[in-house]
Amino acid sequence: MLTTHEKSTDVVVLTEDRVALRGRMWKSSAPRAMLIVAHGFGEHGGSYRHVAEELAGTHAIDVLAVDFRGHGRSPGRRGVIRRYDLFVDDLRDIVRWAARQNPGLPLFALGHSNGGQVALRLLVEGCRQIKGLVVSNPAIRIGLEIPRSKILLGKLLKAFAPWITLSSGSPSTDLTSDPRMRITFQNDPLRHNRINPPFYFGMVEGEKYLMSRAAKITLPILMLLGSQDPVIDPNTSREFFEKVASADKTLLIYPGMLHEPLNEVGREQVIGDLVGWIERQVDGE
Numbered sequence: 001m002l003t004t005h006e007k008s009t010d011v012v013v014l015t016e017d018r019v020a021l022r023g024r025m026w027k028s029s030a031p032r033a034m035l036i037v038a039h040g041f042g043e044h045g046g047s048y049r050h051v052a053e054e055l056a057g058t059h060a061i062d063v064l065a066v067d068f069r070g071h072g073r074s075p076g077r078r079g080v081i082r083r084y085d086l087f088v089d090d091l092r093d094i095v096r097w098a099a100r101q102n103p104g105l106p107l108f109a110l111g112h113s114n115g116g117q118v119a120l121r122l123l124v125e126g127c128r129q130i131k132g133l134v135v136s137n138p139a140i141r142i143g144l145e146i147p148r149s150k151i152l153l154g155k156l157l158k159a160f161a162p163w164i165t166l167s168s169g170s171p172s173t174d175l176t177s178d179p180r181m182r183i184t185f186q187n188d189p190l191r192h193n194r195i196n197p198p199f200y201f202g203m204v205e206g207e208k209y210l211m212s213r214a215a216k217i218t219l220p221i222l223m224l225l226g227s228q229d230p231v232i233d234p235n236t237s238r239e240f241f242e243k244v245a246s247a248d249k250t251l252l253i254y255p256g257m258l259h260e261p262l263n264e265v266g267r268e269q270v271i272g273d274l275v276g277w278i279e280r281q282v283d284g285e
Helices: 044-060 085-101 115-125 148-160 179-186 196-210 234-243 267-283
Strands: 003-004 009-014 019-028 033-036 062-064 107-114 130-136 221-226 249-254
Touching: 003 221, 009 062, 009 085, 019 033, 019 044, 019 085, 033 044, 033 085, 033 115, 033 267, 044 062, 044 249, 044 267, 062 085, 085 107, 085 115, 107 221, 115 196, 130 267, 196 234, 221 234, 221 267, 234 249, 249 267
Parallel strands: 033 062, 033 107, 107 130, 130 221, 221 249
Antiparallel strands: 003 009, 009 019, 019 062
16 A cells, blocks of 8 residues: 655555554665665664665665564554564565565665564575665674663563563664764654563574574675674674675674664765665676
């Protein structure tokens, strides 16, 4: 279902379990490719509007950004998931929807933070429609110091009240050093910092899952890393990157950047690197 706006189109993707995920699509007049955004924890597809407008408006790359369940404009309690792999199911359904809507158009995915782990899991499980993957500070290992008491409480809640959420404990100052972006994040009513135990522990368990299966990833991959990210551990992401079996893989590290390179001071360089990589993939270089 589509509803046209000035710069983007509202979309609804119906999942296999009948959840109506809400999102937006930015289209160019003569697209060469489409980038599917898998957003991170607590954010939503609209957080990538500036990236989408640049790609669709200047580089003929359409962008599809759909909110995962429990995020943004999609249904579900904020930060609540019954089991973590429902996010993977969501992304699979989003990719299939995009492929049906755009036959013959090369599809790429961009996964940030939790969305990066979700996208990597999808590739491990197999996804024929995606031609290449970009991950931005993927949540392979959490870098935040979580108090032991909070971990124990989370385990109790997982066993007896898994629907209860706790605060993630990550302030906007951990995400970007750009003060204007911090204010934007703080004033965005669609963002949240709530997470329930199945969500948190599913993400934590992803490190072992992905590290043991990295060799299954053979598609072209670009990893973007802010070197000073306090939210996820960049060193673990680099270790994972080395294990990936792709013959075509690129790691770009941005000194001094925090968790969200695409929202950082100097993001123009990051967006340019993203565009250049997609264009080279499309051109077969």
